Amino acid sequence: MGSLIQQIINGLSLGSVYALIAVGYSLVYSVLLFSNFAHGGFLVIGGYICYYALLKGGANIWVASLAALIGSGLSAVAVERMAYKPIRERTSVTLYMLIASMGMSIVIENIFVVTIGGRFRALPPVIPMRTVNILGVASTSASDLLSLAAAVVFLVGLQLFLSKTKWGLAIRAASYNLRIAGLMGVNVNMLISLVFFVAGLLAAIGGIFLSARYSLYPQLGVITTKAFVAAVIGGLGSLPGAVVGSLILGLAEMLAAGFLSSQFRDLIVFGLLIITLIVRPTGLFGKSVGEKV
Amino acid sequence: MGDYAAGIVTLLAVNCIAAMGVSLFTGFTGIFTLGHAGYMAIGAYTSAILIIKCGVPWFLAIIAGGFVAMFFAYLIGLPTLKLVGDYYTIASLGLGEAIRLVIENWNSVTRGARGYPGIPRYTTMPVAVVFLVLLAIGMFFIINSNYGRAFKACRDDYVAASLLGFHTSRYRVLSLAISGFYCGVSGALLAGFMSFIQPVMFDMAKSTELVSIVVFGGLGSMSGCLIGTAILTLVIELFRSISQYRMLIYGLVLVMVMVIRPEGIMGANELNSKTVRHMLSRAKVVARDTVARFALIGFIIGLPLSYCFQPSPVSAISLTEYLRYIPSLLFGSIKSGAPLHSSVAPGAASAVLIVCAISAFLTGIAGYIIKQLKKIDDTHAAQRGM
Numbered sequence: 001m002g003s004l005i006q007q008i009i010n011g012l013s014l015g016s017v018y019a020l021i022a023v024g025y026s027l028v029y030s031v032l033l034f035s036n037f038a039h040g041g042f043l044v045i046g047g048y049i050c051y052y053a054l055l056k057g058g059a060n061i062w063v064a065s066l067a068a069l070i071g072s073g074l075s076a077v078a079v080e081r082m083a084y085k086p087i088r089e090r091t092s093v094t095l096y097m098l099i100a101s102m103g104m105s106i107v108i109e110n111i112f113v114v115t116i117g118g119r120f121r122a123l124p125p126v127i128p129m130r131t132v133n134i135l136g137v138a139s140t141s142a143s144d145l146l147s148l149a150a151a152v153v154f155l156v157g158l159q160l161f162l163s164k165t166k167w168g169l170a171i172r173a174a175s176y177n178l179r180i181a182g183l184m185g186v187n188v189n190m191l192i193s194l195v196f197f198v199a200g201l202l203a204a205i206g207g208i209f210l211s212a213r214y215s216l217y218p219q220l221g222v223i224t225t226k227a228f229v230a231a232v233i234g235g236l237g238s239l240p241g242a243v244v245g246s247l248i249l250g251l252a253e254m255l256a257a258g259f260l261s262s263q264f265r266d267l268i269v270f271g272l273l274i275i276t277l278i279v280r281p282t283g284l285f286g287k288s289v290g291e292k293v
Numbered sequence: 294m295g296d297y298a299a300g301i302v303t304l305l306a307v308n309c310i311a312a313m314g315v316s317l318f319t320g321f322t323g324i325f326t327l328g329h330a331g332y333m334a335i336g337a338y339t340s341a342i343l344i345i346k347c348g349v350p351w352f353l354a355i356i357a358g359g360f361v362a363m364f365f366a367y368l369i370g371l372p373t374l375k376l377v378g379d380y381y382t383i384a385s386l387g388l389g390e391a392i393r394l395v396i397e398n399w400n401s402v403t404r405g406a407r408g409y410p411g412i413p414r415y416t417t418m419p420v421a422v423v424f425l426v427l428l429a430i431g432m433f434f435i436i437n438s439n440y441g442r443a444f445k446a447c448r449d450d451y452v453a454a455s456l457l458g459f460h461t462s463r464y465r466v467l468s469l470a471i472s473g474f475y476c477g478v479s480g481a482l483l484a485g486f487m488s489f490i491q492p493v494m495f496d497m498a499k500s501t502e503l504v505s506i507v508v509f510g511g512l513g514s515m516s517g518c519l520i521g522t523a524i525l526t527l528v529i530e531l532f533r534s535i536s537q538y539r540m541l542i543y544g545l546v547l548v549m550v551m552v553i554r555p556e557g558i559m560g561a562n563e564l565n566s567k568t569v570r571h572m573l574s575r576a577k578v579v580a581r582d583t584v585a586r587f588a589l590i591g592f593i594i595g596l597p598l599s600y601c602f603q604p605s606p607v608s609a610i611s612l613t614e615y616l617r618y619i620p621s622l623l624f625g626s627i628k629s630g631a632p633l634h635s636s637v638a639p640g641a642a643s644a645v646l647i648v649c650a651i652s653a654f655l656t657g658i659a660g661y662i663i664k665q666l667k668k669i670d671d672t673h674a675a676q677r678g679m
Binding site: 029083086089095096106107109222225231232263264266271277282 | 319323325327369372373375376379380382383384386387388390391394395398497501504505508512538540541543544545546547548551552555669672673
């Protein structure tokens with residue numbers, strides 16, 4: 001019983017990290033309707049900024065995290081300006097942006113490989129790793145609880161931003177129809193930059209927690225594959241779907257690792273994806289995107 | 294022909310077959326895929342297991358590999374291709390990984406992550422080339438048939454296509470199944486070429502490589518995809534020595550192609566006499582406008598560069614002396630074999646020429662890119678002005 005609760009807490013914490021990544025990815029998808037594969041790169045950029053701010057800059061964890069969030073957000077905006085803006089101004093074919101994002105993800109990964117090197121790095125022990133006893137029934141590491149709490153704070157913050165502010169309204173309008181939002185006087189370029197900034201920022205938090213949980217290396221961005229899968233399970237372009245999908249995925253992965261074998265955890269993830277697509281193709285919360293005339 | 298050259302031609306043919314499959318699905322049906330290496334893996338392992346465990350002749354095993362991959366592609370396509378959007382893309386990403394994981398963990402059949410050794414080397418150069426020619430002819434008939442036109446209709450405007458009575462999702466699944474067959478055959482040939490297969494050979498990097506080849510060659514052009522495969526396979530062979538920068542350049546090229554010329558080398562055109570004539574006339578204009586000018590600059594830059602990087606016998610002479618030799622190096626003395634200075638060997642002459650040619654070529658390309666970027670800016674300015 002204790003180990004079950006422990007695995008559930010671990011699963012929720014892993015799922016919440018996936019949720020931070022998946023929500024940013026879904027946000028970009030809902031506005032621009034393309035899969036931004038460079039999203040994993042933002043996560044790695046955030047992780048490395050945090051690492052170097054802690055190690056070389058001598059900053060404390062709050063300053064380092066803030067630098068990572070802003071740096072990752074700005075690099076996301078820069079990627080959008082350099083690679084996607086010229087394409088989206090010329091054509092409406094989202095396939096081209098998809099391929100450009102694939103290229104950007106390779107570029108970001110290999111910039112780190114070439115300049116810093118591909119070896120694994122451990123984040124300095126700034127996130128408490130000691131075990132915490134919960135009501136005497138289970139024990140879990142403090143970093144798991146911390147990442148869960150951070151994810152909740154940021155997701156609630158995002159929800160407030162989207163529902164209460166004027167820019168949030170503009171983003172919601174753009175996710176219905178970007179073109180009409182532009183006609184209604186929304187500065188579309190500004191809005192897309194903002195969306196990328198938010199996506200990069202959320203990815204950086206995920207990056208910091210993932211590099212604390214595992215370790216930091218240029219290919220860490222591959223983990224976003226699972227966040228993409230979570231977004232599809234929840235329904236592409238839906239933010240609540242992304243959160244729910246991520247939690248399901250995190251739970252499934254941890255329970256599989258705990259009670260079956262850790263070799264099965266990735267298989268379970270992709271099995272869930274296939275089953276969801278067969279049973280409910282648009283995902284749990286997906287808008288109906290079937291063919292209609 | 295040497296063994297090395299024959300190996301490269303075989304590898305080229307194998308890559309071309311897989312690229313044709315991806316081209317049909319991504320270029321002609323318009324759905325991005327990141328999992329086609331998974332179908333190659335299925336083809337490779339199917340044929341390897343059939344040959345070693347069941348003693349099936351290699352020819353039948355290759356065909357079987359293709360059909361098994363086709364069957365899996367069909368199964369995957371049914372639920373995912375009913376939807377428009379990136380559902381298949383993400384599913385293919387997961388699927389490619391899932392196939393690899395199954396192969397890695399199913400030790401009793403696939404021997405796991407350590408790989409499957411001892412496959413007979415049945416893929417010689419003639420075998421690969423014959424398969425390539427046969428499959429290319431097949432592909433030619435497919436894309437010029439009613440089916441091919443239906444695929445293109447689904448790509449260009451699926452709403453209009455379904456209004457015309459095409460069952461668009463069924464055509465998408467069909468296209469995926471055919472491309473799965475091509476990838477399966479390619480994987481089976483690869484197994485016979487390498488004689489040792491490993492799950493890592495079919496990871497996401499391979500899928501990315503396949504799709505970027507197709508994009509580079511031109512979405513919607515079969516000959517473009519073959520040209521793209523030839524160029525990229527050769528470039529990868531050439532740049533083996535600087536492999537750590539290879540992927541960086543690869544990614545940059547992918548982004549640049551999308552920004553500057555998203556239609557790839559060939560666009561949606563096939564290589565026939567009309568496009569060749571058109572391209573030649575365009576090339577003439579481009580050459581007159583930019584490349585020639587920048588090539589001249591490159592030549593001027595190349596001369597001092599060639600002095601700095603000259604082979605050792607020449608390093609003793611001064612720059613003025615060196616410059617005096619250049620005319621004689623370029624005209625005549627190479628042939629006559631009697632250079633003015635005894636230490637200026639023919640090797641030095643060819644080094645000068647090579648460095649000049651390379652820098653002229655690079656600056657020519659840079660000039661072309663600058664010009665294209667300027668053109669994009671102009672179009673944007675014109676659009677804003679309207």
